[in-house]
Structure formats: structure tokens, C-alpha cells
Amino acid sequence: MSNLIKINNQQLEVKEFKGQKVVTFKDIDRLHERAEGTAKRNFNANAKHFVEGVDFYFVKPADVKKYEIRTSEINNAGSYLITESGYLMLVKSLTDNLAWKVQKEFVSNYFRLKEIVRADGIKVISLLHAEVGELIAATSQIENRVENLENTMTIDYSQQLILQELARSTAIEAMRGKENKAYKDSSLRSKVFSQVWKDYKEYFNVNSYRNTSRVEFMKAKEYLRNWKPQGKLLRSIEDLNNDVEKIEEGFIC
Incomplete structure (x- = not known):
């Protein structure tokens, strides 16, 4: 197929594979103006949520000879071909204006279009009205799956760092700062930091703050x-700090 969109x-x-429009990770990165490797990294990070044969195909050059995608697009070791549902799952986390624009064009002008050959031999790209009902139903299913994916995705590394810093600053504040005796007591300091995360994990029902849901x-x-x-x-924090205050006031010799 030589049509360009x-x-x-x-x-x-x-590109088509087994009757479905497909794209590569490279296509997604290029059209969304992302660094090469971004789409593949997002896929690998959430691979357990993608269903082969539904959201993607993993193929080798020998697998595509009878289909409409060019074998030159497939690496000898194999390549991933992403379907419409897989694409929507991959770009769900992209929320900038460009991402919304490209996603709309991708779905409307690529995945939802089908090639028709007119009686006079001219190829026309148009949306088949007979498929509208099926597309609506399929879209609803995809949206449900994407929503479920979003609800199960965990925070990324940058978000983990933010939580680490918040926990650290809160613990220090609870001990009234680094200059106070409570903070300088290594045993007590360790207990405070440990208790922050212990309470956190119990509250959010996770075994690590790294598994915090993005939502x-x-x-x-x-x-x-x-x-x-x-x-x-x-009480331990208060006792240590109160002892210091009493010493400073001359109550303890």
C-alpha cells in the first residue's frame, strides 16, 4: 500500500497487518515529536496491560510477506506493530496540546479510514458508514480499558523523588529541625523516617511508596x-527537645 496520510x-x-491499520514505535515518536525510544519505553513499562493480537503484534520479516506492510519496516530480530487500541493506551499519559491534536488526527485520519476502490479504478479513502456502529462499540471498550490502565499505572521516577523529598522535609519538621536534639539522635531520627513510610504504606495499602497509583x-x-x-x-521527640529547652533555661545543671 503506497497511500500517504x-x-x-x-x-x-x-500500514496494514492482518486487515488492521498499524503503526510502529518510530511512527508514534515522530508524529508526537517525542525523542526516539519514548513510545517503546512506555510500552515496556506497561507491557503487562497490552494484549498481543489485540493491542499489538510482534512480527518478523517472514511473517509479513503476505500482508500489506513492507518487510523493510521489520527488523530481523522482530518488530512491534501497534494497533489502534494499543496506540490509544500508549498515548493516554500524553496530555499536552500537541498530543491531543495528533491523537485526534491519528484516530480520525488514519485508524478509522479504509481504502475503497471505485468502479473506475480510482482509490478513495473514506470512512465506511456501515462500520460506524462497530466503531462506537469498539471505542467504548478501548476507553474502558484505557481508564483501567490509568487507574493501575504507578508513579514515575520524578514523582517518586517528589514524595521522597516531601517525606524527608516533613520528618525533619516533626523533629523541629536539624539543629534540635531529636534530629541529632540517630536512633530517634531513624525511627521518625521509618514511621513516615510505615504510616504511608498502611494508609495507601501499598508495599512501597514507589507503587503509589498515579491517580x-x-x-x-x-x-x-x-x-x-x-x-x-x-513523646520521645518532645522529651528530647524539652530537655534541651530546660538546659538552656538553667533548670538542669
């Missing part, structure tokens, strides 16, 4: 900002 002012050659990231930040030591731990 313009998306985001760039030409994309239509709960804002709530996680709020929790860490408001965390306070309780019970014996709070």
Missing part, C-alpha cells in the same frame, strides 16, 4: 505534607 503536517505511509499522586503529596508523629514517637 498527513498527520501533524507530516506524511505517514499507511493518587496528589493525595499522596497532601498526606506527606500533613503527616505528624503520634504516641510514643511524639
Whole structure:
């Protein structure tokens, strides 16, 4: 198939595999103006959510000879071909204006179009009205799957660093700063930092803060900002700091 479709002012050659429109990771990165390797990295990070034969195909050159995609697009070791549902899952996390624009064009002008050959031999690209009902149903299923994916995705590395820093600053504040005796007591300091994460994991029902759901990231930040030591731990902090205050006031010789 030699048809070219313009998306985001760039030409994309239509690719089909087993009767479905497909794209490569390279296509997605180029049209979304992302660094090469971005789409593949996002796929690998969430591979367990993608279903082979539905969201993607993994093929080798010998697998595509009878299909309409050129074998030159396939690496000898094998390549991933991404279907419409797989594409929508991959770009769900991209929310900038360009991403929305490209996604709309990709779906409308690429995946939802089908080649028709008119009686006079001229090829026309148009949306088949008979498929509208099926497309609506398929879109609904994809949206449900994407929503489920979003709800199960965990925070990325940059978000993990933010939570680490929040936990650290909150713990230091609970001990009244680095200059106070509570912080300088290594044993107590270790207990405070450990208790922050122990309470956090219990509250969010995770075995590590790294497994925090992305949809709960804002709530996680709020929790860490408001965390306070309780019970014996709070008493230990207060006792140490109160001893220092008494010494400074001359009550303890």
C-alpha cells in the first residue's frame, strides 16, 4: 500500500497487518515529536496491560510477506506493530496540546479510514458508514480499558523523588529541625523516617511508596505534607527537645 496520510503536517505511509491499520514505535515518536525510544519505553513499562493480537503484534520479516506492510519496516530480530487500541493506551499519559491534536488526527485520519476502490479504478479513502456502529462499540471498550490502565499505572521516577523529598522535609519538621536534639539522635531520627513510610504504606495499602497509583499522586503529596508523629514517637521527640529547652533555661545543671 503506497497511500500517504498527513498527520501533524507530516506524511505517514499507511500500514496494514492482518486487515488492521498499524503503526510502529518510530511512527508514534515522530508524529508526537517525542525523542526516539519514548513510545517503546512506555510500552515496556506497561507491557503487562497490552494484549498481543489485540493491542499489538510482534512480527518478523517472514511473517509479513503476505500482508500489506513492507518487510523493510521489520527488523530481523522482530518488530512491534501497534494497533489502534494499543496506540490509544500508549498515548493516554500524553496530555499536552500537541498530543491531543495528533491523537485526534491519528484516530480520525488514519485508524478509522479504509481504502475503497471505485468502479473506475480510482482509490478513495473514506470512512465506511456501515462500520460506524462497530466503531462506537469498539471505542467504548478501548476507553474502558484505557481508564483501567490509568487507574493501575504507578508513579514515575520524578514523582517518586517528589514524595521522597516531601517525606524527608516533613520528618525533619516533626523533629523541629536539624539543629534540635531529636534530629541529632540517630536512633530517634531513624525511627521518625521509618514511621513516615510505615504510616504511608498502611494508609495507601501499598508495599512501597514507589507503587503509589498515579491517580493518587496528589493525595499522596497532601498526606506527606500533613503527616505528624503520634504516641510514643511524639513523646520521645518532645522529651528530647524539652530537655534541651530546660538546659538552656538553667533548670538542669
